[in-house]
Amino acid sequence: MEISVIQLILQAGYVVKAVFLILLIFSIVSWAIIFYKWRLFSMADRETNNFLRLYTSIREPKELYLSTKRFTISPLASLFRSVYAEKTYSDKEELKRMLKRYSLLEASKLQRYLNFLATTGSTTPFIGLFGTVWGIMNTFRGIGGKGSASLAIVAPGIAEALIATALGLMAAIPAVVAYNYYVSRVNRMIVEIEDFSEELVDYILKQ
16 A cells, blocks of 8 residues: 655654754745745845836936835945935045945845845754654664564655655755845845945035
């Protein structure tokens, strides 16, 4: 009689079940972050494009400030609003330092939660491997207890153990791919922030 994957998981020992549960939690949180970041970056790109169109058409800072309050996700719009609202700088160097500080804050917002994807990609294969090793140990213990090494006895335990490795890889692979993709997008946005900061110095000081 064939045994399904679900049945193998249900029949697994407590340690292997705990490994399955940990991998499931990692996978669910990773996919939540992947979808959240996809939506966030898509909205940020859209808002940034709209903000830049206003930036090139509206040359009065106060009017631009009021017009861009609806762009709550765009890092460029947030950078402009933060600097314009503070107005505590007295010279060009102080303005540059302020822009640098706010640029780092915007960059940290973009990078938020990406470390969890990196952690998932690097740790879940080893968690799965631990489940595999533990499952194989239980299989050999069962062989010793029954004094038989027939395929019918060995196969379920080995299959149960290998499922842990498979689940570890299933959690790790999407996380690694998403992490690398989002890091490249974040780096591109950081370059945009740095370029805009340089331009914003002249824009503000001219007013």
